[in-house]
Structures are given as C-alpha cells and as structure tokens.
Amino acid sequence: MGMFKGTRLAAIAAVVAGLFGGAVTAQAADPLKVGFVYVGPVGDLGWSYQHDVGRKALEAHFGDKIKTAYVEDVAEGADAERVIAQFGQQGYDLVFTTSFGFMNPTLKVAKKFPKTKFEHATGYKTAENMGIYDARFHEGRAVIGTIAGHMTKTNVIGYIGSFPIPEVVRGINAVTLAARKVNPNVQVKVIWVNSWYDPGKEREAAETLIAQGADIITQHTDSPAAVQVAEEKGVWAFGQASDMAKFGPKRLLTSIIDDWSGYYIDRVQAVMDGKWKADTTWGGFKAGMVKLGPLNPAIPADVQKAAMDVKAGIEAGTLNPFAGPIKDQDGKERVKAGEALTDKDLLSMDWYVEGVQGKLPK
Amino acid sequence: MSVELLDATALLLVAMMRAAVPLALAALGELVTEKSGVLNLGVEGMMLTGAVAAFAATVSTGSMTFGLLAAVLAGMAMALLFGFLTLYLLTNQVATGLALTIFGIGLSAFVGQGFVGQTVEPMAAVSLGALSGIPFIGKLVFGQDPMVYLTLALTGGIWWFFARARAGLVVRAVGESPHAAHAIGYPVRLIRLGAVLFGGACCGLAGAYLSLVYTPMWVEGMTAGRGWIALALVVFATWRPWRAMLGAWLFGGITIIQLHVQGMGVDLPSQVLSMLPYLATIVVLVLISRDSTRIRLNAPASIGKVFHPEG
Numbered sequence: 001m002g003m004f005k006g007t008r009l010a011a012i013a014a015v016v017a018g019l020f021g022g023a024v025t026a027q028a029a030d031p032l033k034v035g036f037v038y039v040g041p042v043g044d045l046g047w048s049y050q051h052d053v054g055r056k057a058l059e060a061h062f063g064d065k066i067k068t069a070y071v072e073d074v075a076e077g078a079d080a081e082r083v084i085a086q087f088g089q090q091g092y093d094l095v096f097t098t099s100f101g102f103m104n105p106t107l108k109v110a111k112k113f114p115k116t117k118f119e120h121a122t123g124y125k126t127a128e129n130m131g132i133y134d135a136r137f138h139e140g141r142a143v144i145g146t147i148a149g150h151m152t153k154t155n156v157i158g159y160i161g162s163f164p165i166p167e168v169v170r171g172i173n174a175v176t177l178a179a180r181k182v183n184p185n186v187q188v189k190v191i192w193v194n195s196w197y198d199p200g201k202e203r204e205a206a207e208t209l210i211a212q213g214a215d216i217i218t219q220h221t222d223s224p225a226a227v228q229v230a231e232e233k234g235v236w237a238f239g240q241a242s243d244m245a246k247f248g249p250k251r252l253l254t255s256i257i258d259d260w261s262g263y264y265i266d267r268v269q270a271v272m273d274g275k276w277k278a279d280t281t282w283g284g285f286k287a288g289m290v291k292l293g294p295l296n297p298a299i300p301a302d303v304q305k306a307a308m309d310v311k312a313g314i315e316a317g318t319l320n321p322f323a324g325p326i327k328d329q330d331g332k333e334r335v336k337a338g339e340a341l342t343d344k345d346l347l348s349m350d351w352y353v354e355g356v357q358g359k360l361p362k
Numbered sequence: 363m364s365v366e367l368l369d370a371t372a373l374l375l376v377a378m379m380r381a382a383v384p385l386a387l388a389a390l391g392e393l394v395t396e397k398s399g400v401l402n403l404g405v406e407g408m409m410l411t412g413a414v415a416a417f418a419a420t421v422s423t424g425s426m427t428f429g430l431l432a433a434v435l436a437g438m439a440m441a442l443l444f445g446f447l448t449l450y451l452l453t454n455q456v457a458t459g460l461a462l463t464i465f466g467i468g469l470s471a472f473v474g475q476g477f478v479g480q481t482v483e484p485m486a487a488v489s490l491g492a493l494s495g496i497p498f499i500g501k502l503v504f505g506q507d508p509m510v511y512l513t514l515a516l517t518g519g520i521w522w523f524f525a526r527a528r529a530g531l532v533v534r535a536v537g538e539s540p541h542a543a544h545a546i547g548y549p550v551r552l553i554r555l556g557a558v559l560f561g562g563a564c565c566g567l568a569g570a571y572l573s574l575v576y577t578p579m580w581v582e583g584m585t586a587g588r589g590w591i592a593l594a595l596v597v598f599a600t601w602r603p604w605r606a607m608l609g610a611w612l613f614g615g616i617t618i619i620q621l622h623v624q625g626m627g628v629d630l631p632s633q634v635l636s637m638l639p640y641l642a643t644i645v646v647l648v649l650i651s652r653d654s655t656r657i658r659l660n661a662p663a664s665i666g667k668v669f670h671p672e673g
C-alpha cells in the first residue's frame with residue numbers, strides 16, 4: 001500500500017502547494033510560512049482535526065502576516081520524510097510535524113534545512129532547529145479515570161490502545177490509577193488495534209471489550225467509532241481529542257479535548273519576534289493545552305465534584321496523578337509513598353500499573 | 363457447551379459476519395468485473411465515494427433507502443468513468459484503477475466536508491419475533507441487519523449467473539477471449555462496461571455499509587484499506603463467488619478473534635495477532651496456488667489486457 005499512498009500524497013501536496021502558493025503570491029509583504037504535517041485526515045474528528053483547528057486559529061489570529069499549508073494522511077516513515085523535506089525546500093519558516101512516528105524523519109530533515117524551524121509533537125528527540133511539544137493528556141485521563149471508577153458497575157473498564165508507546169501506556173496507567181483510587185476493584189482491559197485510525201477496527205475492539213464485560217469504554221485512537229458503539233450498546237464512553245458528544249448524546253460521559261491553538265500562536269509569534277528557541281513544552285490543564293468537555297448530566301453530583309476536584313488539584317499542582325505508592329502489574333512497588341514519577345519516567349513509561357490486565361507488548 | 367460460551371460464540375459469529383459484509387460486497391463486484399476481463403484497482407476509491415454518497419443522501423433526505431440508492435449510483439458513476447477511459451479510450455487498466463482510487467479518496471473527502479461530525483440512525487437488525495429469540499441460532503440466522511442477507515443472496519445470484527445462466531457464459535467468454543467473442547458478434551466493450559458498472563454498484567454498497575450500518579458516520583478515508591483486501595480476496599477466491607464470501611468470513615473472523623484473544627489477556631504480542639488475518643490470507647493463497655490448473659480454469663485469461671475491437 002505504501003506505493004499507492006505515496007502517489008496520493010504527492011498529488012495532495014501538489015494541490016495544497018498550488019492552492020496556497022497561488023493565493024499568496026498576490027499579497028505584498030513576505031508572510032511567515034508555516035507548514036503542518038498530519039498523520040490522519042483533517043476530517044478524522046480527533047487528533048489531526050484538532051491540530052487543524054489550531055492551524056485555523058493561527059490564520060484567524062495573524063491574518064495575512066502568515067501563510068499556512070498542511071499535508072494530511074501522511075504515513076509514518078519514509079513518506080513522512082519526503083513530505084517534511086518538501087516544506088524545507090519550499091523555504092517554510094516553521095513546520096509542525098504532529099505524530100510520534102514523524103520524530104526521526106523530522107530530525108533528519110531538520111539537519112538538512114537549518115534555516116527552517118521544526119516542532120515535533122509527542123516525541124523526545126531535539127536539535128538546534130527542532131523543538132518538541134506535547135500535552136499532558138494523562139491529566140485528562142486522571143479525571144476520566146476518576147469518573148470511570150465511580151460509574152462502573154462491572155468493575156471492568158475497556159481501553160482501546162493504538163500502539164504500545166509511552167504516551168499511550170501513560171494514559172492507560174493514569175486511568176487505572178485514578179479509577180482504583182476511588183474503586184480498588186477496578187480492572188482495566190486493553191485491546192491494541194495497532195492503528196491510529198481505522199473506524200471499523202475500533203468498532204470491533206469496542207464490541208469485543210463490551211462482550212467481555214466492560215461497561216465503560218475509553219480509547220486512545222482517533223475516530224468516534226467506539227463512542228457510537230457505546231451509545232448503541234448502552235455502556236459509557238469518553239471522547240478522545242475532540243468533543244464527541246454528538247456520537248453518544250446519552251452515553252458520552254465527557255471528552256478530553258486537545259487545544260493547540262494557544263501554543264501555535266505563541267510559537268509563531270516567537271518566530272516573528274526572533275525569539276524562537278528549540279524548546280521542550282509539555283503543558284496540561286493549566287497551560288490550556290488539555291481541556292475537558294462538558295460533563296454528562298447523568299453523572300451524579302458527587303462524582304462530578306470528585307472529577308472537578310481532581311482537575312482543580314492537578315491545575316493547582318497539589319495533586320500528581322503519578323504520586324506514589326504505585327505498584328506495577330507484578331505487585332512490585334515502583335514508586336514509594338511520598339514520591340512521584342518524574343517527567344523523564346513518564347516519557348519512557350513501558351510498564352503497566354497494578355490493575356491493568358494482559359501483558360504490555362514490547 | 364455452557365450457555366455463556368454458546369452466547370459468546372454466537373456474538374463472535376455475528377460480529378464476524380458483519381465485519382465480512384463490506385469486504386464481501388466489494389470482492390463480489392470486483393469478481394464480476396474481472397470475470398469480464400477488466401481489472402479495476404479503483405475499489406477503495408469507489409467504496410469511499412459510495413460511503414460519502416450514502417451518508418450525504420441519508421442525512422439530507424432522512425431515508426436510508428435513498429442513501430443506499432445514492433451509493434449504488436455514485437459507485438456506478440465512478441465505474442462509468444473508469445469504463446469509459448479503459449474500454450473506449452483504451453487507457454492502461456492498472457494505472458487508471460489506481461488513479462480512480464486516488465481520485466475517489468480526494469473526491470469523497472471534498473464532498474464529505476460538510477458532513478463530518480453528523481450522525482444517522484444505524485440500520486436496524488431484522489427481527490422475526492420468536493425466531494430471533496432462539497438461543498444461538500436466533501441472533502445468528504434471524505437477527506442480522508438486512509445487508510448481511512443481501513450479501514448472501516448476491517453471492518448465490520452471482521454463482522448462479524456464472525454457472526447456470528447463458529448471459530454469465532457470455533461474460534466469461536468476453537473475459538477469456540474478447541477477440542473470439544467479438545468475432546461471433548458480441549458487443550465486447552458494452553458487456554465489459556456492464557460488468558464494470560456492476561462492480562461499481564457493489565463497491566458503492568460496500569462503502570454504504572460502512573458509513574450507514576457499521577460505523578454510522580462519515581470520516582475521511584473510513585474504508586482504511588478494505589478495498590485492497592477485497593481485491594486480494596478475489597484472487598484468494600480464484601474468482602469463485604462462494605469462496606470470496608468464505609474468504610471475507612475468514613478474514614473478518616480472524617480479525618475479530620484476535621481482538622477477543624487480546625481482551626482475554628492471552629500472552630501473545632498484539633502485533634503478531636494483528637498480522638494473523640493477513641498471514642492466514644497468504645497461507646491460503648499459497649495453498650490454493652499450488653493447484654495451477656484450477657487457477658487457470660477460473661482466472662479470466664484476458665484480464666487487464668486492452669482490447670481493440672478492430673484487431
């Protein structure tokens with residue numbers, strides 16, 4: 001399939017370049033050129049969609065002082081390198097690459113195009129002209145874990161995972177820790193679909209989890225398919241990346257919403273002011289990069305309060321979702337009481353906490 | 363077997379049959395197209411066009427029947443474009459098919475822009491009262507959605523068409539030796555166009571199943587490669603309809619089973635489990651390919667070749 005996808009990307013890239021290039025040459029001043037590389041289609045209603053909301057916010061904020069372009073549905077790997085390099089060749093000033101798998105391609109391209117500044121989302125490698133940024137989604141996960149722990153009747157929470165990378169494992173652990181804090185009997189069942197985006201497969205995974213006793217479904221994949229299944233089967237669900245209430249008007253408890261707009265505006269402003277540095281940004285609730293959707297009125301008032309308390313605690317810095325004591329799956333104590341996992345631990349997390357079922361694929 | 367195990371098995375089989383529907387529909391359509399000697403690699407593109415047309419029409423009119431009709435027409439429109447290019451302008455079938463897929467991906471995303479985030483009521487399963495209530499068999503045989511039955515009927519119909527009907531024999535003749543068929547006086551291009559259009563209609567329906575029944579929503583690229591799997595299933599089936607259906611069940615079944623196995627916490631890497639459906643397909647392909655006479659017997663001899671009626 002790689003070949004077909006490549007052809008298709010080239011076509012999209014050409015169209016995008018044509019559209020935006022054509023529209024902008026007419027303008028007077030030299031606008032700052034900002035490029036985006038997305039892993040999914042902008043119409044996925046999840047991850048890539050939210051990044052594109054950020055891109056649109058940039059355009060609204062800076063008007064004709066900038067020119068943005070994006071290439072969507074870029075496969076992680078060799079294709080990505082070509083697409084990113086194309087932005088470099090076209091003299092883009094700032095390029096955001098928005099998926100974990102773009103890390104190495106971005107690094108390679110960044111070395112070839114020292115004048116272009118790169119920002120890579122969710123990775124850990126940096127260069128002089130390559131910064132990284134991410135959101136502390138696990139803060140949101142801690143809130144939904146709290147709600148899930150209170151709301152489950154079967155004590156089984158189903159979790160649809162994309163790929164077993166630290167970012168996703170962290171989310172699973174955050175939900176599990178928060179849920180077991182309020183309900184020690186909770187077990188979290190994980191099914192990996194090995195895809196960020198395949199509505200059909202996400203649906204099948206959700207159905208499987210429900211058949212195996214889960215009455216709450218949460219997912220780290222990008223389409224609203226799991227929410228739809230929950231609505232159909234009468235179990236609870238959470239939205240991922242964007243507000244997915246439309247897909248589960250009765251059964252969606254709340255959504256974790258990514259909000260990149262503020263960050264993108266800050267970074268573009270920094271480039272304009274000549275103050276851009278290759279930074280590492282990792283913001284959560286407090287920075288406004290992670291937001292919570294409206295709470296379903298079906299959640300009892302005391303549970304709503306418990307959830308909001310967790311959120312407020314995280315914002316105030318008084319509550320750390322990864323504070324000890326934390327045991328891993330084998331019952332071994334990983335974090336002592338009074339201590340907490342550091343950001344470095346979180347960024348390389350490759351073990352399940354107690355309460356997660358199944359083995360982590362490595 | 364205990365009641366729970368029986369129920370779980372029934373659930374699994376129901377899920378498997380549903381997962382197989384879009385694969386089977388697309389594979390059956392492509393099978394007919396290929397039997398006439400035309401290779402259309404635009405399955406994925408036609409499915410996506412069908413999916414978006416079905417969703418848009420259902421949202422706009424509120425009627426799922428219109429949605430399905432729109433999907434059939436949209437798939438046929440794409441197929442007509444392909445047929446016109448390859449049969450009358452004699453373009454290369456492989457290149458044109460690939461282009462059709464790329465075009466379909468773009469077109470469906472463009473048309474679907476306004477429909478992202480909307481929902482429709484999913485198609486209700488058939489309910490035959492008491493019959494659907496029978497344990498195990500009830501859900502499996504009498505409680506599926508109508509498209510599952512339609513797919514089965516279509517498989518039988520296509521089998522009958524090629525095995526028993528005179529018209530089916532003509533289509534096969536066109537696929538085997540277009541020049542001979544032409545010499546006898548059959549309108550080769552028109553027959554091929556008909557087969558291509560039928561393929562388009564089936565792919566449109568397959569797409570509609572995804573956007574109206576399976577995951578009732580429109581999101582870009584929602585077929586996620588199922589069109590390519592359908593293409594592989596046709597070869598897998600050695601161009602025989604029941605085998606295509608069987609292949610779709612096998613593929614859908616292993617996909618579902620690997621998810622269940624994961625959920626039960628079996629100690630096998632999920633990546634290996636995800637490979638299983640593809641591995642199984644390859645293994646069966648290898649097994650089938652050992653019998654080369656069988657393949658030659660069923661494979662349309664002129665597949666993918668451009669036909670000049672004058673020649």
